[in-house]
Amino acid sequence: MDNQIQIENYKIQKPEEWAGNIGDQEIIERIKDSEFARKQIDEGRDYCYFLDKKYYTSNKENGEYACMAYTLNEPGNLERASVSDVVVEENEVYQIHRISVLRDGVLIDKIPDTKIKVLDSENQSSGGVLSSNKKINITIKDLRLYDVLILEDSRVKVFTDRDFLRKEFSKYVWVSPDNYWAYGSFRFTFINEREQTIAYKKTFFRDEQGNVLEPEINYLKKGDRFVFEEQNYINPVDAGREIFPYIDFATESTWKDLSNYIVPIYDEIFSKSSLQEFAPHLVEKLDAIADQDEKLQFAIEYVQNHIYYIFNADEMNGHKPQEPSITYENKQGDCKAKSVLLKVILDYIGVEASVVLVNFHTDYYIKYYLPSLLSFNHVVVKINYKGEEYFVDATIRDEFGLIENRGFMYFMHYLEVKKDQELQVRKAFKFPYYCVDEKVDFTTQGNIGNLKLVTTYKGNRANAMRRYFKSTNKREIIDSWNSFLFYSLNYSGDRNGTDVRNIFKDAAIDVISDNKKLNEVKIQYTAVVENPYYTDPQKNRFLMYFDRNVVKASARDFMHKDLPFWHNFDSEKYEINLYTDQKIDTEEKYTVQESTINNPYFDYKSRKKITKNGASVYIEHNPLVNLEIPQDEFERFRTDHHTVADSNFGLGVDVIEPGLMNRLKFSFKKKFK
Template structure:
């Protein structure tokens, strides 16, 4: 082996006392061909002869052990086996017990052919992300196709004082293995060596008919273990429509006890914080603002924009926040520090607030998990103001507006950092404003069109569009709008492949206004278009405008059986006006078609106005958001979105061509309808 000096991040030694003891003869005995293994190889897949996984937890460490033997019949698997990276945390050690191959029936030790490098796993410090994790790069020379690779290793995480929460509580989620692999023998063992009882909950397991079974909760006392063992095993869940079965292991507790454990850590910080003492200049600025709405806005934007967000991965493993005086003085802190500072500022201006724990990435699963503080990975602030509840992410930047117009954060579950709390679920939400309010005027005169779009974005949309216009090249923005309109006007059907800049001549887009108090951002697009009509294969001409962004295809196409559809659309309002100097068919079905949908989860109307030379549509969409659509309601929800997609999201007008023959042709076509 090239690296003979071991690092503190990895070792080469025998397994710990709690791990499996497997000698070479046993290894060879385990690696036997069978009808099951031959079938997998014949189908062109690699095969895992055995996988033995163990998770061990005590009051001083969390550790994982694995021993695996699998074929290297596929070049991609050979490549990934030859070079791999292992990420270890602070005070975590990767221990290699065995690296071998079985080649032509002979067991060969590959540790002498193994090169190990320890690298800093760091590439985001310039963005304020700090981590003391290490990357262990393992390269094995001379692995060959059709070898059988045997790897036996462990990861041992010894707790430090910083890991006080991990010492007190365990959280581990066991997920059933990849559907790619077939296993001759598969074994998973969980060993509880803690003083506290560990609860475990089996979730999304299925019966033989594929129906989800009711969750099953059991308990492990100190010294007890949970074991899964299977032979000739393939995990068969539908990866595209089902959640992989998993088992949630957590120290047996409840939300009330957990909130009572965590809240004193924050109360101690609040009790020692005096904004007047550590931030007199900030207090002076706050006192100078007489309007309460503006005072609240200033407080939020000060913490968001004037205090740098530093994500320290190691600090996030614990839950004790930084003193707000330090955060203010250093002008930096993680989500806990910034949230605590914001709460202290809000306390000073007598606005009710609290710190809450969330996990946006795993929000859907929180209701299925056992109670655990380690479920959460982020801290934000809950504000109660004028009989409304708002949630503010103190780590956000470039967000504007009074509290009711600021960024709306989508999530359902949170734990408030107060005594005697339960896991809370947010109520569904209706916006009081339109995220998009757009007026379109498309005028066609003398076979030339002029197109004008005036769009006002508000709330989340305003924040996003403001950043987009700030950070994107003007030409790129115009090209993006041109591309959108190329499909909206249906030009993709009669002039596909044409350079969009020749279609939309003199296209321009400008910011009309930017109201950072109301968080409204208004833009205007203008363009001239030669031959503004879409012409079909029969030489019929149409003026069309169908904005496909109005159609929510993710609602129409949603097929998951275990995860309900997450409803998070904006209020939208559109006025689309089409004008021409040509005669139009004022009775055409789709020109006149209107809709009115009153679904429990959204209201949608499209109203029309038709004259002899013009047609307009007025679209109004108001959803109930921040909720999961129950399975029993979803098909009606989907059908109503199909109704929107059936020509109710835009408008088209048919041109009646001049001349007697064209009039006869038009009347004949009308009789056939």
């Protein structure tokens, strides 16, 4: 085969002793067509005759082994099998034990037909993502439709000193396989060769009726094995509405023990040197700021914007942070380094702060996982200031504002780096400001409408809007607003397919103010609209403005048996004014309709002011966010959002056309409505 010189990233060899050994004859005997196999193949489903997976862990290394035989009955599957990539970490070796096909009853060795290339897997290095991972590209020539492909391989990761955490603690999550595949035989084995006991927790397994079973916890001593085995198996999970069953394996511990393990590591770093010693120029700048609020803002933004964020994937596998003096001198560091430096600065200015461990990606599952430091993949800073609790991500750029005006970070679970800590759950949050505060004026005279929107964005919205305007072409921004207004004014109902640039003439948009302390960005949009009325098929004219952003489709459409709804909507305030030189129906049901919703998770109010030539609506939406809505309370939450969507998210007025016949028609319509 090509690449006869084997290098450190992969080897062609027999399996490790813990993985066992399987002979050619046993392989052939296990690839037998059965009634179950024929049924799956006849239905066009890819079929795996057997899959044996093993996970091995010791205090020196981790290993994963797999041996499988599956059909290549679909062209897409044949393509994926012919060329594949395996990514290995630093000091991890990919071991190839067998690549074969069963063709017309004959087992053929395909290793001579295999070409292997080793590539750097560092395509994001320009963005500060550093990784010594390698990508192993495997090309197998002369695979044919209806072959049965047999793959047997392992990945073995030997721990270095940098992996001190993995030497001490183990964590592995087995997730049930994708429900697309059918398996004649499926077996997973976990092998514990560590000195410490490993706990395992089975979660989201179901009974025959599909009801979730209570989690089950058991333990593995050194030398013990856990085996999960199924025959003629198709994962029955409803993937759109159910969580796949999984088994969490972790070194037996408690959150309190883990916090006490990690605290000395951080304390050692904090005690290395003082801010005055390694950053005298920064100290001068801090001392020159008299106002404590502004000093705190300066400290946060200094670390966020002046210290370059480097994500070192290998370093993140451990929890030993870089010394703050090195971070300051080099002006770069990962999330741990930046968070530690920020805490040292905050300590100097007398602001209470601590480092906390989080995992935004698996935040929902942490409450179900067994306690483990390896459940976390990010570090942020918790700040207590003037009786309030704030969380700051030191790796984010272009965030602004005094601390009460900064963007809100959504997550629920965290472990604070302090003694004797348990896993903590953040409190729910209510915005002290409106994230969006918008005033709409649409004035029509004759057949011309003048449209003006003035919108104030705050918090996360302000930060996002700054980035958007900085990185996006002005013409593209105007087109985006035009497209939004095309639907808000219901022009999609009577002139669909029309170029929006021909509807909104002389459209202009500008940032008219940007207050970095209040973290407020104010934007103004103006346009002239010819033929400003929406006209229905009966030639009735309407002025309409319904902001569909107010309607929370994700809440109305949410359907999941296991996941509760995560509530993270922004607070919003709108004033919409529609004026015309025509007479309007001041008693029309939807024109005068108002709403008041007092839900435990959001307050919503719309109030109207009607005149003979126009109307105004004032809308306020104040949510309680950063929480999961319990399933037994969700239907009320959904129903209240349906109420918002029932013409309570904007304003429409009916024009009474001039002339005796039109007035008679209007009176007749009102009488028999």
